[in-house]
Amino acid sequence: MNPSTTRADTVAAPPPEPPPGHPGEALPAHYYTDPAVAEAETEAIFAKSWQLVCHESDLPGPGARLTGTVAGREVLVVRTEDGSLAAHLNVCRHRGTRLVSAPEPEGKAIRCPYHGWTYKLDGRLVGAPEARRIPCLDKPRLGLFPVNVESFLGFVFVNLDLEATPLAETCAGLAEAVGHYAGPGLVPVGKHRIHDLADGEEQNANWKVIVDNYLEGYHVPVAHPALMRLLDYGAYTVDVQENYVLFESPLRDKPSSNWTERLYQRLATPMPGLTEADRRVWRYAVIYPNTLIDFYPDHVLAWTALPTAQDRAAIPGGFYTRTGESLRTRLARRINIRIGWETNDEDAELVERVQAGMRTPGFEPGPLSQREVAVGWFARRVREDLEEDTR
Structure with missing residues (x-):
């Protein structure tokens, strides 16, 4: 590739709209x-886009967790205490430590293995050792980075775009056609x-x-x-x-x-x-x-x-x-x-x-x-x- 070529140059102009059929x-x-x-x-x-990570059976109960890779980011998916799903970027807000590496046991919280910053399953920061010695520690602003998560046909999908249209909506009709095969x-x-x-x-x-x-x-x-x-x-x-x-x-x-x-x-x-x-x-x-x-x-x-x-x-x-x-x-x-x-x-x-x-x-x-x-x-x-x- 010519060094002077821009990224836009790698995408050719679209072909004309094909006729019906x-x-x-x-x-x-x-x-x-x-x-x-x-x-x-x-x-x-x-x-x-919505990326397939696992099936709901891989997250059997509250505190269950696993990781998947999406667009170069590692995403942490957890089953919360009320049985719903939550997803976050798998990185501590303190110094960027990888929070979870598979396999890890279930638990009521997500604790950083480096300095012990602790998060609720829904991503809220709830604890930091020696918190009084950390100037400007604003816990509400230092929760885990959220990721869009959805269960569709019993499979768990994530999307880095927090404003993405729900998968069930974009795939309207698919669940009606094959939903009887699948599910949680x-x-x-x-x-x-x-x-x-x-x-x-x-x-x-x-x-x-x-x-x-x-x-x-x-x-x-x-x-x-x-x-x-x-x-x-x-x-x-x-x-x-x-x-x-x-x-x-x-x-x-x-x-x-x-x-x-x-x-x-x-x-x-x-x-x-x-x-x-x-x-x-x-x-x-x-x-x-x-x-x-x-x-x-x-x-x-x-x-x-x-x-x-x-x-x-x-x-x-x-x-x-x-x-x-x-x-x-x-x-x-x-x-x-x-x-x-x-x-x-x-x-x-x-x-x-x-x-x-x-x-x-x-x-x-x-x-x-x-x-x-x-x-x-x-x-x-x-x-x-x-x-x-x-x-």
């Missing part, structure tokens, strides 16, 4: 490869947790390449033989809204030629709370910009794509189910998760290949298929956010 335009290659674009996204996208009553399955970056996977691609890949089924016939045998590709549908996309694909009636997949087709049984109509369909949702949730008859998988470098991203996530599930549902879930890991490995190779290809001098993406309309939606949203930031 047009899938839109993909992002130019430099959006995935230019470090200046990655830097601009921190404030223009991640600091102004879900329980985790296995060791993986959304907030646990240390135990999560990383992929060698820009976070947008990973989201792009999730946003279309166009590659399924070529890249995912198991999914092609299981899903009715011709009936794969996409519902694009302004702030989310919802996908649906029914399972095939024809038994798979693979015995594992054939066994899953036979065992597929809805979790408690689902209906018979949910037995033969898989649903997927993307909440802009980087929350991805899979709704299966036998479990829910929620994950996110967090940039760790311009060409690398963490993808932490967790599996969830409902209490009271049948043995058939548990067996089906184990098979489904196994198929999912195989698909994930295929996608990890694909996105790494895309990232490598994007670095080819002179390359620019070609036209999108109608099956890639959600990729066009995502590209438009990213361009708009970056352009707004440069203005």
Whole structure:
């Protein structure tokens, strides 16, 4: 990149508004490869959007706490004494000490490990050792920096923008479509947790390449033989809204030629709370910009794509189910998760290949298929956010 290039120069002028029914335009290659674009996204996208941190089950009772990273800041999320949620920047107002490092036990207060400044769970400063020796100690003005927090579908999201529109409002319609799968009553399955970056996977691609890949089924016939045998590709549908996309694909009636997949087709049984109509369909949702949730008859998988470098991203996530599930549902879930890991490995190779290809001098993406309309939606949203930031 030319040293004289400004950050605004890294964002190309938007393409003309596509005609109705047009899938839109993909992002130019430099959006995935230019470090200046990655830097601009921190404030223009991640600091102004709802970011998935955990599930409510990760904060089981008053005093429970955990941390997540949002736009380069570490956020502390706690369950308060009245059972509600609160979030703060994870930094003491005294000398900037990191307050909480996972894992830490529950407690009625948040105490700085450096000098002992103590805060209520809601962030109010309530104590400082030798307070009389601290001139101008104004406790009401020295509470923890607040962060917007909201539970949606039972998952906990935070937003650094204190004036952000509630997520439930921006995603109106999504809860009605898939809310019967989710909610605070879900329980985790296995060791993986959304907030646990240390135990999560990383992929060698820009976070947008990973989201792009999730946003279309166009590659399924070529890249995912198991999914092609299981899903009715011709009936794969996409519902694009302004702030989310919802996908649906029914399972095939024809038994798979693979015995594992054939066994899953036979065992597929809805979790408690689902209906018979949910037995033969898989649903997927993307909440802009980087929350991805899979709704299966036998479990829910929620994950996110967090940039760790311009060409690398963490993808932490967790599996969830409902209490009271049948043995058939548990067996089906184990098979489904196994198929999912195989698909994930295929996608990890694909996105790494895309990232490598994007670095080819002179390359620019070609036209999108109608099956890639959600990729066009995502590209438009990213361009708009970056352009707004440069203005």
